[in-house]
Amino acid sequence: MSVQHQVSDELLLDYASGSLAEGWSIAVATHLALCPQSRARLARIEAAGGTMLEMVDVDEKQDMDTAWQSMRARLDASVATMTAPKPSKPKAAPTPVVPEPLRSYLGRDADQLQWKPLGRGAYHIPIKISDGETSVRLLRIPAGKPVPEHSHGGRELTLVLKGSFHDGHARFARGDLEEADETLQHQPIADKHEDCICLAVTDAPLRFKSRFLRLVQPILGI
Numbered sequence: 001m002s003v004q005h006q007v008s009d010e011l012l013l014d015y016a017s018g019s020l021a022e023g024w025s026i027a028v029a030t031h032l033a034l035c036p037q038s039r040a041r042l043a044r045i046e047a048a049g050g051t052m053l054e055m056v057d058v059d060e061k062q063d064m065d066t067a068w069q070s071m072r073a074r075l076d077a078s079v080a081t082m083t084a085p086k087p088s089k090p091k092a093a094p095t096p097v098v099p100e101p102l103r104s105y106l107g108r109d110a111d112q113l114q115w116k117p118l119g120r121g122a123y124h125i126p127i128k129i130s131d132g133e134t135s136v137r138l139l140r141i142p143a144g145k146p147v148p149e150h151s152h153g154g155r156e157l158t159l160v161l162k163g164s165f166h167d168g169h170a171r172f173a174r175g176d177l178e179e180a181d182e183t184l185q186h187q188p189i190a191d192k193h194e195d196c197i198c199l200a201v202t203d204a205p206l207r208f209k210s211r212f213l214r215l216v217q218p219i220l221g222i
């Protein structure tokens with residue numbers, strides 16, 4: 001099944017321009033590894049960027065309408081010639097839960113990791129990042145169980161790697177990327193058939209509704 005929740009245009013543009021901090025970039029790049037549609041969109045953005053640079057060289061006084069039309073034409077042509085990705089051949093080795101580039105940060109696949117308990121059957125693995133901006137972790141939510149209801153002090157990206165969850169608004173499965181900000185309050189609940197493993201990137205502590213969780217939050221480091 002194809003990925004239902006793709007990276008937003010805004011985030012993809014920031015990724016393409018190299019302006020994202022390392023933590024966000026890991027989430028976007030790992031989503032791209034799992035989503036051919038998003039990779040095709042990135043290729044279009046990069047082609048459009050190249051075209052714009054060429055136009056600056058050709059004639060700075062060129063009428064903007066003409067310039068825009070010429071860029072659209074090139075963009076449409078590049079999309080028309082783009083072929084559908086071929087289905088990958090079955091491989092001898094099983095598909096890893098954690099693809100690159102995230103895999104390199106962890107050094108191994110999900111079933112060989114040293115998970116740390118978060119309470120109520122949930123586990124996490126903090127991932128060391130040097131951008132000084134984001135907090136990155138792998139989360140394992142037990143099948144059928146919720147992440148406590150919370151809102152966000154900043155941006156939160158959640159990329160599903162295994163299993164699925166429903167956050168009260170939509171369902172997210174492998175490859176899906178959820179983008180949340182201060183305006184969203186949600187309670188992701190893992191679907192019943194298996195534990196849900198996801199990558200979570202934040203730039204501010206989550207705001208839990210539960211007073212108890214707010215108290216233990218600094219101890220857990222979430």
Ligand code: ZN
Pocket residue numbers: 150151152156180186
């Ligand atoms: Zn959240």
